[in-house]
Amino acid sequence: MTRRPAAPKHTGKSPPRGERTPAKRSKWDNSGFDPSAPVERHPIPLWPAFAITFLCGVVYLGVGSGWTFRFQQSTYNHHILTAYAWLQGRVYLTAADIESQYIRNWFGRAGRSVPADWNRDQLWQAYRNAKAPAMRQRNFSEAQIDQESRNTLNRAFHDWVHLGDRYYAYWPPLPAMIALPFVAVSGPGASDILIANLLGTATAFFVFLMLRGLRPLWPSLTAPACAAMTLFYCLGTCHMYQACLGQVWYLTQLAGTLMLIISAWLGLKAIERPGWLIPAGAALGLGFLGRNTIILAAPMFAVILWMAVRSSPDWMRRYLGWGTGFALTLVAAIGVQLGLNQARFGDPLDFGQGHLADQGGNPRFRDEFKQHGRFNWYYVDRNLYYYFVNPLPRKYPARTPAQEGWTFDPMGNSLFLISPPMLYFFLCWRQKRRDLLAAVLAGAIPGTVALMFFHGTGWYQFGQRYLLDTMPLLLILAAFGVRGRLTWPLGGMILWSFAVNAWGTYRFSLEQV
Template sequence: MSENGKKEGNQETPSEKSIKPPLKTGFILLIAFYVIYGITYWDRLLSHSGDNHYVYQADAFLHGQLHLTKPPPHGNDWVRFNNKWYVSFPPLPAILMMPGVKIWGYNFNDRLFTFAFSAIPILFLFLTLEYLRGQGRISTTRRENIGLCILFGAGTVYYFVAVQGTVWFTAQVLGATFASAYMFYSLDARRPFIAGVCLGLGFLCRTPLLFSFPLFLYELLKNEKNLNGIKDWVGSFFKWKNLKKILLFAIFPAVVLIFAMVINYLRFQDPFEFGHRHLNVLWTSKFSKWGLFNYHFLSKNLACIFTLLPWLSRIPPYITISNHGLALWFTTPVLLYLLWPKKTGGLHRALWITVLFTAVWSLFYQNTGWVQFGYRFAVDYLLFLVMLIAVGGRKLTKVFWTLVVFGIGVNLFGAVTFGRAPQFYSKDQTQLEFFQPD
C-alpha cells in the first residue's frame, strides 16, 4: 500500500482482506435462514397470498397504466380515486414482479417472490459486522457476529414479517434487503453510488428508509480534522473529494424521488400524495381530521412500542395478543442493552441519529402497524439497532444470550401463529383495543 492509499500491484487493503474470509460463513448463514424461513412458510409457499396488491399493480404497469385493469378482489387497503382503483404502496416490489406477472398473470406467487429476498439482510448484516471487526471498530468476535445475525433473523419481529408474503410484509422484507446493502456499502463511504442506489431502492419499498442517510454522511466525514461545529461540518461537505462522493450518493435517490412525485401527480394530482389518504377503509374520517402524520398519533405508537404485553387468561387459548402487537422490548429484550453502552463515539452517535431520522415518521403515523404480532415498523431500523449493540462494546454474556434465546422463542411463536392461528389474537376490528379488557 502506497502512502497515498492506492493499491500496489495486486495487494489488497486491510478492509478488503477482512471482507473475503467471512463470505463462506455468510453464505452458510444465508442458506440456513432460507431453510428456516422456508420451513416456517411451509404450505404458504404453494400459492399466492390473498393480499397480492403488488401483482395487480404489476399487471397495470404491464398494460402501460397506473390504475388497475380490473377491480380488486376485496376491499382491504386499496385506493379508489376518480372512479379508478390504485395501489398506494411504494412501487418497486410491483416493478420487480412484472416479469413474473407477464408469465403467470394474477397467479404469480408473491409469497415465493418475498421468500427469495427474505434471508439477504442476514448476509449483509454479517458482512457489515465483519467489516467493522476487521477494521477494529467493534470488539465482537466472528462467533458473536454470527449470533447477532441470528438475533436479527430469528429473535426480532423480522422473523414473523419475513414469512408472510402479503403486500405490507413484502414491502418490509424488500426494504430491509436494500437497507442492509446500503448499510454495508456506506461503511467508509467506499461505494457512494451503490450506497445511494440501495437507499433509493429502499425508499421505493419503504418511504422512511430515504431518511437513513446520516450513516453515509458520517462515514464520509469521520476522518475529517477539526470539525468543532456546524460550520466546520457544512464546510467539509464542499471539499471536492467529499462533494464528489455526496453527488454520486445522492443522484439515484434524487431520481427516484422525482419518479415517485411524478407518479403521485399523475394518479392524485398532487406530487406529495402517495394515496393512503384515499384508502378505501373504515377510518377515513381519521385521515380527514388529523391527516396521515400528526402529534395526535404519537401516544398510541409509543404505547405500541413500549407497553403492549400478551393478555393472559385461565381459559384456552390462555394467551391473546392485541392486533397492535407486542412491545419491542418484549419481542427482543436484548434491545435493552442499548440503554447501557460501554463505548460511545462517532459511529454510535451516527447510528442513533440514523435510527431517529428513520423512526420518527412511523412515530407520528396514523397506523401502529395494525394488524401485527409485534411492532413491525421497527424493521425499517432494526438492522441499525443490532449494529448499535456491536458498536456499544458491552460484553455479550450468558445473560445476553439467554435473552436472545427468549426472543427467538417469542418470535418463533409469532412467525408460526400469525395469520394461521387466529385464536391467539384479538378479534377487535376497530383499532381501538390496545390493552386487555377489564
C-alpha cells in the same frame, strides 16, 4: 547486569529521519484505543453468512409454503397485481382483475383448480355455487346466497384506492418492481409469499455482511457475536413472521429494509473508499422506493462521508463532491416516486393515503387520520406505549376451535418483550469509537422518532413491524452495547426471542384463516 542503551536524543523540532511520532487524535477518532497498539484487522470469515442464509431460507420457505415447498399467493396480493398491470401498460387495476384473481386463489387454497380461460362471470358463478351448499343448510334463500357471496368478495378490495372504475395500490413501487420478473413468467398468479421468503433470505446474508463490515473500524467485534446478532435479527425480530408470510404490507417493508441494509454495508465500505458512497446512495434511494421513511437514514451517510475525507488536505472539496453524487441518487429516487404519484393520483405530492381514509378502513384510524393528519404529536404517547411498553396479551375472538387461546395484541407489543436483545442499544455509549457511534445514531434516530409521530402503530401485526424501518441500525447499536461479544445473557435473550417470534409467527398464521 546489562545496562539498557539510552534512547537516542534529538533536540530539533522534527523527529529523526526514519522515525515518526503518533499523530494527535481528536476524541471523535479512536477515543478509548491506544493509538500505538497494533490493530487486529483480520476479517470475520464469510462462511457463517452462507450457513445462516441457508438456515433462514429453509425456515422462511418452509413456513411460507406450509412445508410443501409449493407456493401459493397471499390474499393481499396488491404488488403482484400492480406488476401485472404495469406489464399491460397501465398503472391501475380493474375490479375484474382483482376479483378474478381473488376467486382463483380461493379455489387454489381449497385444493381445487379452475380453467385458466374462464372470465369474471364464470369465476363468480363457480365461486357462488361452491359457497351455496353451506348457506342452504342455514336456510338462506337464493337471493341471500347471492348477497352473502358478494359480501365475502369485499375482502378482495381491502386497501385498494378506488377512483372511478380504477383501483390503485398506494404503496411505493419497489415491491412491484421486484415482482415484475416473477409475474412475467407466472402471470398474475405469481406467489408474493415466495418473493417475501426470498427477500427475507437475502436479508440474512446482507445483515451478516453489514455487521462484518464493522470489523475494520471496530476490532472488538467477534465472529460469534456477528453470527448471533444476524440470527437474532432474522429469527428473533418482527422480520421473522413478515419474511414467512408475504402479504402486501410485509413485502413492502422487507424490500425497503433490505435496501437499507445494503446501503449501510456499502456506506461502511465508503469510510475507507469514498467511491462506495454512490452505490450506497442508490441502495438508500431504492429503500425509499420501498418505504418512504427509510430516506430518514440519510444523515448517517453525511457522518460517514466526513469520516472518510476528514484527513484529506482538500476535505471540503471531496466532501462536497461525493456528497453531491450521493444526494443526486436520492433526488432521482424521489423523482420516480413523485412521477408515480402523478400517474396514479394526478398530483406528485399525493401519496394516496388520504383517498384510502376517505373510502373506509378501520373507523378509529380513519377518523384520527382525517382529524390529525399523517404525523402529529397526538399519536406519540400511544405509539410509545405499543412500541416499547405494552406487555399484555389478549383473548382471541376465535372463529375456529384451533384459534382459541391467548394471543398477541394486534396494536403491538413491546419491542423489549418480543426481541429483548434490543435492550442493549441503551448501552451503545460503550462504543469508544465516537465517530462510528455518531454515524449510526444519525441514521437510527430520525426514522425512529418519526414513527412515534405516525398515525398508525402497524395494526394488524405481531410485535412492532414499523420499527423494521430502523431495526438494522438499532441492531448495530445493540451490538455496540454488548461490546461486540456473545455473552451468556445475550445468548439467553436471543433464545427467548427465537421462541417468542416462532410462537408469534404461528399465531399470526392461524389468525389469517
